[in-house]
Structure formats: structure tokens, C-alpha cells
Amino acid sequence: MPTLFRFLFFCAVIVGSVYGVMVALVTFVEPTEREVTIRIPSERVNPQP
Template sequence: MPTLIRLVIVLLFLAGLVYGGMIVLVSMVEPTQKEVRVRIPTRDLLAEPQRESGGGLPDLAPNVGGGD
């Protein structure tokens, strides 16, 4: 039983060190911001999306129009 208690104490101590390290990182480190640019070709912006025929999901919506 004493080895189990010693193991639990060591694990709690290590968890406390990790938790303390995270608190120090949060309080001491400031993230830097920078501008990010992503170039998108014009042909991709103006191109019509291609529709797949028959390869999509089936239409499972109920027919609410009351059609016969």
C-alpha cells in the first residue's frame, strides 16, 4: 500500500508541475500576429462549380406537397 500512495503522490506532483508550467506559459508568452495572404487564381473564383450527376446523396426528403 505505501508504494501505491508514493506513486499517487509522484503522479500528483508531476501533474502539478505540468499545470504550473501551463500557467507560466499563459502569463509570460504573448503570441505574435502577422498578416497572412492566400492567392486564389481568378479562374477558380469565376469558374462554375461542377455538379455531379447521380453521384451525390439520394433525396430522402418527404414529399410534403401532397402530390399524387
């Protein structure tokens, strides 16, 4: 049983670390907004029969 507890503790530490990194990213990283323009060829919008 001690190896099972050690494994579960190791998994909990990894999950906690990932959760902490996600919280830090949400808290400290601010996304920048910018205008996006995508050109679509007219052949794709109005296909000729």
C-alpha cells in the same frame, strides 16, 4: 499500500509541474499578430465540369 501512495504522489507532482508550466506560458508568453495571405489556385475554387 505505501507504494500506491508513492505512485499517487509522483503522479500529483507530474500533474502539478505540467499545470505550473501551462500557467507560466499563459502569463509570460505574448503572441504576435501578423497578416497571413494564402494563395488558392483558381482551378480549385472554380472547377471546370
